[in-house]
Amino acid sequence: MQLKTLEISGFKSFADKTTIQFNHGITGIVGPNGSGKSNITEAIRWALGEQSAKNLRGGKMPDIIFAGSNARKPLNRAEVSLTFDNQDHQLKSDYDEVNVSRVLYRDGTSTFYLNQKSCRLRDIVNLFMDSGLGRESFSIISQGKIAAIFNSKPAQRRGIIEEAA
């Protein structure tokens, strides 16, 4: 299972539709402070089903929709799409390519798609649940969170092993 493409449109500072094609090998993302690097991490987290606005640095979920800037008006919707190569069928799907999309409107409406078919959030979460990309896993380490493993209580750390188990 490999992430091939990430499309971000209207999510946080990505006002314009942005497409990133990933290749083989280790991908580095660089840029100045505040340019949008961590927003990319959060776009992926959100598309995989993150439900807590706090885990995306927001107060409530609509905070992740582009809020405007000097030169631009706010947008009314945010969309993130992930496309995975699933030839090894690590994701429990018959498709060789799996596309996940999540859309949020400012009025609070949400839509979710799996290979262009409308679905519920829970279907996306279930799809990734046994892939190692679940919520407690170590697969996404947010900025400033590496110390958390130390400051967490012994009881909290068990989640990491449970996720891997």
Add this chain to the structure above:
Amino acid sequence: MQLKTLEISGFKSFADKTTIQFNHGITGIVGPNGSGKSNITEAIRWALGEQSAKNLRGGKMPDIIFAGSNARKPLNRAEVSLTFDNQDHQLKSDYDEVNVSRVLYRDGTSTFYLNQKSCRLRDIVNLFMDSGLGRESFSIISQGKIAAIFNSKPAQRRGIIEEAA
């Protein structure tokens, strides 16, 4: 008021007596991870009267005494001395040079000295109270604490202004 000399002996990783002479200008302290840089910060904090072992990354105060290594036995006492140039009498003392020393023994005994005369912890704390080096001030920013100003509640931040007032 200027810090002229710092002497550390038996405090954390400074098993051997170490003397640092400060000069005019901005002083940088560099070195590999785990070499002892933050321990220097904490030695100064401790000598100025820090009473919380947690603020020194320890569980209880004797944790700050050199605990031994591969090649060395633990020590039984820690001592830190600070020498200030006080010609401008920013510190409320008649002396042109003020020396503060703090000693802790593993059995829990503590001794404090102000210009070589035995004193109580409270005398040291009072001496520095109006100098801008008090506990809530911004004068010592520990590793990892710069984010704290953001994560602190509005009520907690007032301490910084109170200290400066």
Add this chain to the structure above:
Amino acid sequence: VGQRFKATFEATAKAFAEIFPLMFGGGQANLSLTDPTDLLTTGIEITAQPPGKKLQQLSLLSGGEQALTAITLLFAIINVRPVPLCILDEVEAALDEANVAHFGRFLKRYDQQTQFIVITHRKGTMMAMDVLFGVAMQESGVSKMVSVALEDAQREASA
């Protein structure tokens, strides 16, 4: 379920104990269960002893040592249960240049089984990347991807 947790835990603990001295150039570390009799609710204790130092509580470790220990645990888990995708956002901020180089070499060891996406502003980490994407805000407030020549960034980083 308790058995599976136990098996995963023991494999992770073994990998953690093996990787730590490789990451730190010596020393030792362990994972242990706070309550081995109760696999459903037991917590996990970490001990870590950098090379040459006395074993002390975790809080006394330096900022860089703590980050490196957490990174070691990450690689131990990847060892036991490979994750297909791993996104690391500035996890090496506290590391000195030598440890940044260690970290980069470790990424390369696991890169066959794990797709790493690494956000960094450390030049040493950029040296270990195969592809670099740049993010910029040429128009204020709006992010845009820009191409970054890997060879240039690496040449500058190794200067």
Add this chain to the structure above:
Amino acid sequence: VGQRFKATFEATAKAFAEIFPLMFGGGQANLSLTDPTDLLTTGIEITAQPPGKKLQQLSLLSGGEQALTAITLLFAIINVRPVPLCILDEVEAALDEANVAHFGRFLKRYDQQTQFIVITHRKGTMMAMDVLFGVAMQESGVSKMVSVALEDAQREASA
């Protein structure tokens, strides 16, 4: 007491609003009292808007923007009430190279009135230092000061 707090607060707020655009190359920031009618218990609210961006809650700022805003507040307080000694332990870990250079220049502005001791592993910060002390652990577990040639460190840092 309430009056003195108010005077210090207003001076700090003024300095903070002036320094922020210098530090960020634009934008604006403010300090405000959560309860101006109760000077004894009021809290302090921070708002910060980097150049070109919309004013949003602090939590949405990037790691580097948050660090730089906190550093701005530090310099605002030093402006109002100079501290004789200021020890900074790796406060610039989250800053990119350009912002590290800003930070270094700001240290130099206040260096007449404040004795700065700066712990760092960032080469850009080392460029702003007048004296460098090195700490090493040649014997494991035991710290020792070693001399570091400032010119060498700075020449290497500017490479």
